[in-house]
Amino acid sequence: MKKKFKLTKKVFSFPYILFLILFVIVPLVLILVNAFLDSDKNLTLNNFKTFFSSPASSIVLGNSLLVGVITTVLCLVIGYPVAYILSKMSSGKILVLLYVLPMFINFLIRTLATKAIFIALNVELGMGTVLFGMVYNYLPFMIMPLHTTISGIDKSYIEAAQDLGADKVTVFLKTTLPLSVSGILSGVTMVFIPTISTFAISQLLSNGKIFLFGDSIQLSFEQNLYGVGSIMSLVMLAFVLVSNFVMNKFNRNNDAVRRSLW
Numbered sequence: 001m002k003k004k005f006k007l008t009k010k011v012f013s014f015p016y017i018l019f020l021i022l023f024v025i026v027p028l029v030l031i032l033v034n035a036f037l038d039s040d041k042n043l044t045l046n047n048f049k050t051f052f053s054s055p056a057s058s059i060v061l062g063n064s065l066l067v068g069v070i071t072t073v074l075c076l077v078i079g080y081p082v083a084y085i086l087s088k089m090s091s092g093k094i095l096v097l098l099y100v101l102p103m104f105i106n107f108l109i110r111t112l113a114t115k116a117i118f119i120a121l122n123v124e125l126g127m128g129t130v131l132f133g134m135v136y137n138y139l140p141f142m143i144m145p146l147h148t149t150i151s152g153i154d155k156s157y158i159e160a161a162q163d164l165g166a167d168k169v170t171v172f173l174k175t176t177l178p179l180s181v182s183g184i185l186s187g188v189t190m191v192f193i194p195t196i197s198t199f200a201i202s203q204l205l206s207n208g209k210i211f212l213f214g215d216s217i218q219l220s221f222e223q224n225l226y227g228v229g230s231i232m233s234l235v236m237l238a239f240v241l242v243s244n245f246v247m248n249k250f251n252r253n254n255d256a257v258r259r260s261l262w
Contacts, residue, residue: 028237035230047227051235057216061235064213068196071134075142075191076184078135083146083183084176096147099140107137111204118205125207133205134195141194142187149183150176182251189247197236 038044051057082099086092102110114133118125153176161171199214213236220229 031230031233034226035234037227039224039227044227047231050228051231057232060211060216061213063210064196065239067131067134067202067210067212068192070131071138071195072142072188072192074131074135075139076187079139079142079146079187080184083143083150086143086147087150092147092151096143099143102136103140108200108204110137111201115204125205126209127206129205130202130210133201134198137198137201138191138195141190145186145190146180146183149180149186153179185247185251189244193240193243196239 035047036043036045038046083096086096089095111133114136115125115129118129123129157175157179158171161175166174196212197214199212199218202210202212203215213232217229217232217236220226220232
């Protein structure tokens with residue numbers, strides 16, 4: 001007898017599984033295969049030799065990591081005070097949406113608008129404008145997890161610290177900041193990873209003066225260098241996986257320390 005079809009929770013996961021297979025797994029497999037093929041579709045390791053023996057590739061990768069670190073630090077320095085202040089306000093949940101609204105606009109449109117403002121103000125395009133564009137585009141990714149984490153901190157911890165005689169600075173350093181580390185790690189991950197792999201922002205806001213790793217990958221595919229572009233994509237994927245692993249491990253260690261303290 002044929003089994004009757006039942007509408008269970010598992011059924012709703014099928015479209016998502018199909019989406020992952022078609023748009024995540026299959027592209028990754030194609031990139032992995034292309035990394036070992038030359039222009040004539042023959043197996044080769046020359047793509048690896050071309051990439052790893054090129055000083056330009058190392059320089060571009062180093063510049064991308066540097067821009068990623070600086071952007072992440074700036075977003076954290078700006079985002080944490082904003083998230084902290086908004087978490088203390090009764091209308092904070094509404095006001096935080098003001099930082100999210102620009103995300104509903106395509107990042108290319110936002111970047112082109114930012115470039116137009118710089119040109120109107122006669123600001124020279126270069127590394128400074130690129131960093132501004134990076135912070136502008138990725139700051140909401142830092143504010144949102146920080147605001148959620150700080151807002152979710154149990155106020156009894158803060159009240160207990162105050163009852164024990166701690167001043168506001170001590171309460172923040174010894175209570176609020178340690179309890180918000182998970183939000184900091186989430187924000188750092190959400191800003192650093194897309195920053196090191198982004199493209200177009202650096203090109204548009206520097207008039208082609210700043211060339212980052214994402215731009216290099218795009219250029220390789222545009223020039224039909226699929227093998228080299230695939231190698232670069234795999235290198236970037238490795239950095240993403242390593243970054244996630246380090247952040248997750250640090251977050252687990254922090255949770256263990258926090259549980260032991262409380």
